Amino acid sequence: MPGPVKFKRTEREQGGAWELSFADMMTLILCFFILMVTVSEVNREQYEVVAESLGEAMGTKAPEPEAPMIPAEWRQRLKSMEDVRHEITARTRHASDALSLEMRPNAVAVNLRGAVFFELGSAELTPTALEILADIAPPLMGIPYRMTVEGHTDNIPIKSSAFPSNWELSAARASAVARYFIDHGFPRDHVQVMGLADTRPKRPNMDIHGNAIAENQAQNRRIVILVEPME
Template sequence: MSDDFQLKKPSQEGGEGGWALTLADMMTLLLCFFVLLLAIADVDQNKYKNVSESLAEAMGVESPRSRDGSSVARMSISQDQRNIFEMQLEMSRLVGRETDALNIKMRPDSVAIILKGNFFFRSGHADLTPGAIKVLDQIVSTLAKSPYDIVVEGHSDNIPINSKQFPSNWELSSARASAVARYLLDHGFSKQRIKVMGMADTQPMYPNEDEKGNPIPENQKRNRRVTLLVFPPKADTAKK
């Protein structure tokens, strides 16, 4: 009985906090795992290797060794890719990865900040809503201080518009993208680092219609958006 009791008795050195340390280690590993999944989403195998090597370096993991014990050459991730990943984390910290107003996604060459159309604009209009201005206020100073280039894309659904102000979705999508761009410029973003494009309904994120040609309202709603593509500066620009 005494031996059984000794087996069940907690260690005097570890005390009751030993399990907490183990749990903390596990949570840290899980966090690193999910950050890795986030970083390699929609990226090819080479990008996967680059990002995994970068994370290993950041966490202090030693370089892998070959069978003869020599250090294996590490494929270093480019500074541009590091900057993209850091920008995504910064934007996510400011506004969250996905809210009622926007969604943030990492691409191989940029960070996409997707501004949801129904939140940022009234139907058939290109003026920013008060809620949209509050959201932009959270990110505009960070973007303005960054060295990054931005392409502002306006996207519409496939529902035709024909008003005096907007004869088609080309004009509407361009006007909405321009409204966001003007707000960035008015708050310190450099006009040399921004481009505006109206895409109309040429690049839907989701099918506007089903196989029978019936509209899918929820998808049409998602396709109405303005996307900020945040790119690292070009090499020649960065040197200036």
């Protein structure tokens, strides 16, 4: 009488199926990760940490995120920051008492006097401000620049129904300037607005005896437009 039939497990049955399933799972995770990177803004440090972890698990190296593409026609119009400064200076010579320009590392800072651009306690642009902004805007349009608009005040407290403090006032004034550029064609996703109140004075608001320095306070009431090329 023949004995019981014995089946010998193949090498594939001993572990291959499990390994294949694990590999499929890791591949799906990697694909999902790449998709998320593609459709979202990449945080470089987080990307490197997660990519390294996945690379170790898969035994492969995750792809590097690609830099955003700048249209060729924009690249052709891209000017150096020094050229931008010269062009804005030439267009605003008639208003030299209302603004000043300075070079920063790979950027141009346009400093606007608050007294010329806004009435006391207001965030509405004056007619003179609109004329000056109309001269500043053309050199910046249609070119891949990033713009940061900073609102600054002096240390004199404000408390009104519209602006409970200088934080709200400085933010509203910076927003008004940024809104002008956006309404005239500057890409809104290239603009950042900051209300800094009196936290970054250009000059000391008070002397060593605690007395207000009116001239310095006037200089501290300002808007700064920082223009730099897109990375």
